[in-house]
Amino acid sequence: MAPALHAAPLAAINKGDVAWMLTSTLLVLMMSIPGVALFYGGLVRAKNVLSVMMQVLTVLALVLLLWTAYGYSLTFSGGGAFIGNFDKAFLDGISASSQASGLPEYLYFSFQATFAGISCALIVGALAERMKFGAVLAFTVLWFTFAYVPVAHMVWAPSGWLHTLGALDFAGGTVVHVNAGMAGLVGAALLGPRMDMGRTAMRPHNLPLAMVGAALLWVGWFGFNAGSALSANATAALAFVDTLLATAAGVLAWLGAEAVFRKRPSMLGGISGVIAGLVGITPACGNVGPLGAIAIGALASLACLWGVNGLKRLLRVDDALDAFGIHAVGGIAGALLTGIFSVSALGGNGGNGFGMLHQFGIQALAVVITLAWSALVALLAGLLVKWVYGLRVSDEHEREGLDTTVHGERAYDD
Amino acid sequence: MAPALHAAPLAAINKGDVAWMLTSTLLVLMMSIPGVALFYGGLVRAKNVLSVMMQVLTVLALVLLLWTAYGYSLTFSGGGAFIGNFDKAFLDGISASSQASGLPEYLYFSFQATFAGISCALIVGALAERMKFGAVLAFTVLWFTFAYVPVAHMVWAPSGWLHTLGALDFAGGTVVHVNAGMAGLVGAALLGPRMDMGRTAMRPHNLPLAMVGAALLWVGWFGFNAGSALSANATAALAFVDTLLATAAGVLAWLGAEAVFRKRPSMLGGISGVIAGLVGITPACGNVGPLGAIAIGALASLACLWGVNGLKRLLRVDDALDAFGIHAVGGIAGALLTGIFSVSALGGNGGNGFGMLHQFGIQALAVVITLAWSALVALLAGLLVKWVYGLRVSDEHEREGLDTTVHGERAYDD
Amino acid sequence: MAPALHAAPLAAINKGDVAWMLTSTLLVLMMSIPGVALFYGGLVRAKNVLSVMMQVLTVLALVLLLWTAYGYSLTFSGGGAFIGNFDKAFLDGISASSQASGLPEYLYFSFQATFAGISCALIVGALAERMKFGAVLAFTVLWFTFAYVPVAHMVWAPSGWLHTLGALDFAGGTVVHVNAGMAGLVGAALLGPRMDMGRTAMRPHNLPLAMVGAALLWVGWFGFNAGSALSANATAALAFVDTLLATAAGVLAWLGAEAVFRKRPSMLGGISGVIAGLVGITPACGNVGPLGAIAIGALASLACLWGVNGLKRLLRVDDALDAFGIHAVGGIAGALLTGIFSVSALGGNGGNGFGMLHQFGIQALAVVITLAWSALVALLAGLLVKWVYGLRVSDEHEREGLDTTVHGERAYDD
């Protein structure tokens, strides 16, 4: 994502840019609801589908307002290396005629707001089927404030530390996916596994629903990736084609591996490949060429396949819907591969001065910083919430399901 | 919504505007199908889900053709105070090069057509689960002709009475929501309550479906609201951010109230808050600032919470899916609050000459006129249809469900 | 669809065009997933829903990569009458600054890629519920290579044979729908009927799902049709309004016929009317006026109603989800009617030199060529796959359902 430039507020705004960014913003909103809500909702058991959908919706709504209150300002206002300032808190000083990055600032604000929203919504997947509703909200608010906002500032603000180091993260692979996936892992570890874990099968209750969610995520992701060009220009077109092809490669890689190793390629595998390919190409989509995108999509997909199998068995954490196994692992793979495939010999737009090894190092640094920062904040936030309010619902509520016990309703009826 | 200006048909059209309005138009279409169809379909019992979806689809198709035949012309052609003329009936005189409001007229026509479509589709919710299919169509056609068209003309045509009075209704809070909600209430009163009302629980048969519907309504509503700027400009961006934040506030207000008063915030509450916030901000979104939008979203949501509880018990009408309780109540709240939050001291763009009390009066007048006009037309239309054709299906059909008895099919099978 | 012009690569690109075409491309992607996946998924029995969704997703992913490898180049590069060349295979020579048809070439490439994807995905409907997964993929790849690519070249490339003859196919009625429908018919005939055909009812397992699919197809089809203008201009607006109204007419025609002949208008009928109207208007939408569009929508719908009833009984082929009965029949009706309603006396933009009879002949020729070519390729491809790998799953797998036996998972669980 291009950094927010406030230099030329009086320049004429191109309506084609505005048209595309209005569309992109609603596409990113659509990724959260219904996208993630459907994807996660379909993957849990029928007794908990409303609870995850509620968590996604409420976290989104909450973060949109917090973004208004201080998130936007702390991220994009002011010149600190680690955090911004409060000058634009509550949209102070912004009017319909304000501009940012060549767009009406309200639009730029909205676009960025939907990124904050989906980042927090993604975490819900790791915590599914056992966490108190209030605890989900509290945990998310703390993480948003102390992890999302500073990391976004460090990576995207012109003065941000990682930005000045030269870390490449076109659309948010590190800020969004590595960041959120790590928080999910820590949260899930603090929560402990679901009570029936290992004893009964925790099958998705409605895979077609999850498939629709994944499909809408793909569609919406064009807003996320091509929208991060902040303009209807050639970079947007590049990000678009990269997003299209990396995802196709992600699907085929996952299904191919399943066909070889398990004989039966699965729907859950196919949609996991969709997400993995999308996550992988996110940091790279403005920098690598279409063939590089295909490679990244396939490699990220295989990395995530390992993430939800081998790595998951190693970690022994009940990351219920694989927020870490897909978003963090895919995000790490993507960030590192961006360093490689951006080189012009591999079709990237890295230019002459681009040093693959050097860039790889910076990318790795950005990943490690993000992982560490996010994990630390998630740990402290989770412990605080546990101590003050408690993290888990009672066993009886967990057994009966969160829909009836926490929200007083059932998903399905005759 | 800016009035249709036909003054400068030869001016160059900006392609950015066209791009955004093409997108907006399909977004508003998406609000009806699948948006409203899903939202309503999920909220009824399983034996009636197809019937409401059919009603939404058929009403939409019918109104699109009637809009072509005479609706557009009577609304936007001619200079009357209460109604237009037939000059553009059947799109007479319009070609691909015609312009309206700075857009290709075919596009302007299409955008407005989708507004007419969703207004009529909304009414279906009040009448659900017991009305003859033919009666729904006849009732809707009459109401469209004698209520929607004149009210839209009065509010949006440059010569329209309420328009010249200065009523503010940026995207159609009065024309669409108050208007349709009132028609639903009258229709439901004429129909009588569903047969099991009060004896058995009429639970939503599929809340995830309704949630997806609400989510797509939110996404599509950006076409409705920001599209009403008719241009990819700063006003569209303002309407966009207002629509984003008001809805978030609507969700949190409803859930907060449920958490306080019932201990258990619900999914149905959350999605009701989505719709309530959206309805509330609709008339205001081109005029109030983001903080005003948050206030309006929250207040409209609380008003609707009362609308579907306290008020509903008062009215004793089986408005099955709360077309009145949410759309009319939220629309009224929004229309009145527009008068307040448009003032520049509260972040609105009311300007210097803007008198809050004066505007509040005009807004109230527009609401009252719309309520009265819509109620009268709905009453006469309902009585006529009842007399000529009958309104309700037989008890046996109602008991077995409308899907099998009216449409000859079942929604779900193994 | 306007042919790909590569003449002026250095001309300034209009960002409004780019904005609309980015949007259009993702809309066409959305037609495949979730559109077609939902539509087909809802219509099969519960034990096969994942299998059709998998086939749609995997075919799409595969074709996107094949389009990159050679499809795009063979279709749009080079000046042959029947096929292009390999100059742009693997996007050779294309960079972010390349242009095609006034757009960034990556965008033009992506837009066309989604057309290839949906064409192949449509075929899946005819083959549903009994075909080996690998056989679906192999059959599709062969058909894509030897039928889709040459027909698309013949119709859309400036040097293509049917293009130079003057065949009108604005958005792909012949290339996509006639072509794919015919392949489906031949494939289904080679496969043989589903084992319970005629003995048990093969009811749709989830009509609301199919309804959502149809609704998203309608929404996405604006990208397909109005996007085929390749610009946010007056032609796009014309294609838009035509697509809106033809579909409305398609719905009402089908439901009207059902109401008259069967007393009970059905949801399956309504959504079939949606698709029929859309298919019918596809070749015509840049050429006929709105009233012509209404006529075409209604007539194509009635033709398809016959296609899935009378004609289907005649053909005695188990075209499971009516890929031929709707897409080919509707496509043929649309192609022929385009020849008629393009005449300016009927509101079309045929111009003075336009000869209705002459054009009708050309349209018929294009249809016949496409039908014959597609059938031949499908026949050879099907026989080859049958011989090498086999087409059908075992009876036991078919009886138990393809979801568990081929993909190792079930769609629904508690």
Place this chain on the structure above:
Amino acid sequence: MNGVLPVNLITSIIRPHKLDAVRQALEDVDVNGMTVTEVRGFGRQKGHTEMYRGAEYVVDFLPKIKLEVVVTDDRLQAVLDAVQLAAHTGKVGDGKIFVVPIGQVVRIRTAELDGDAL
């Protein structure tokens, strides 16, 4: 203590929309426990027709509710009468009641037996 009385399983196949009425009638004769299953019934009553893409056919099974109540002998007749009255519409398809003598009943919670277990 009615642990000595013989016990019967009364199985009723009824119309789904009659469930509430039958439950009420059973409560009125002081039967508060029962188990309900959704079943499909074939019988004299014929179903509606459905149409799908040209294929029209009669649905020959109909949704019914199976209601199982276990009671001691002394209340058998009262329950039979209650169900028969409450589930009655007089049209074909009202359903049947079957009575089967039961050998033994156990309440899982308390391990009480037979009449005491109800």
Place this chain on the structure above:
Amino acid sequence: MNGVLPVNLITSIIRPHKLDAVRQALEDVDVNGMTVTEVRGFGRQKGHTEMYRGAEYVVDFLPKIKLEVVVTDDRLQAVLDAVQLAAHTGKVGDGKIFVVPIGQVVRIRTAELDGDAL
């Protein structure tokens, strides 16, 4: 009138895809009423395996159909034979038939009893 003959409840657990054949066979021996329930069976027959994100396991219950038919003694054997033949595939998992004597039958519509109620 066969109101005096003893009555039996025949419960058959069969493969779902055999339902149509069994129904046909029952009609052929003039049994037109029956009640059908979707059940899950555990037994010798083993289910397929399913995989979800790395977790692979055997599904140990299988969908079966429970078919309940009430007939008088004179037709019992004919019904048993009809079901056994029609539901037979010869592979593990074909299912079982249980016969339980019934004390009383009531037709709700008419209050007819026992054999007359069928």
Place this chain on the structure above:
Amino acid sequence: MNGVLPVNLITSIIRPHKLDAVRQALEDVDVNGMTVTEVRGFGRQKGHTEMYRGAEYVVDFLPKIKLEVVVTDDRLQAVLDAVQLAAHTGKVGDGKIFVVPIGQVVRIRTAELDGDAL
């Protein structure tokens, strides 16, 4: 061969989440066949409340599992004990076990009868 022993149908109504434990307990006493139905139970145990747009009400039926096992007389008591123990929580709503003597059993696959059919 235990074809001569009397046979019983043991029907247990249990809590859904106890199904796995009960199945395990049955396997431990060498019972490997059973049939399971999802049912709804009314009884002393009261359901949760649900709210929909202002309407709040108690859900008075509860999801239960009906487990049917057919065994010969010699194993009846072992099965009863196994189920009672495994399904027990001690709270209201644990459910019941009913035993009904069976007249005849047929294994469809082999046409074996009675004890041999199990």
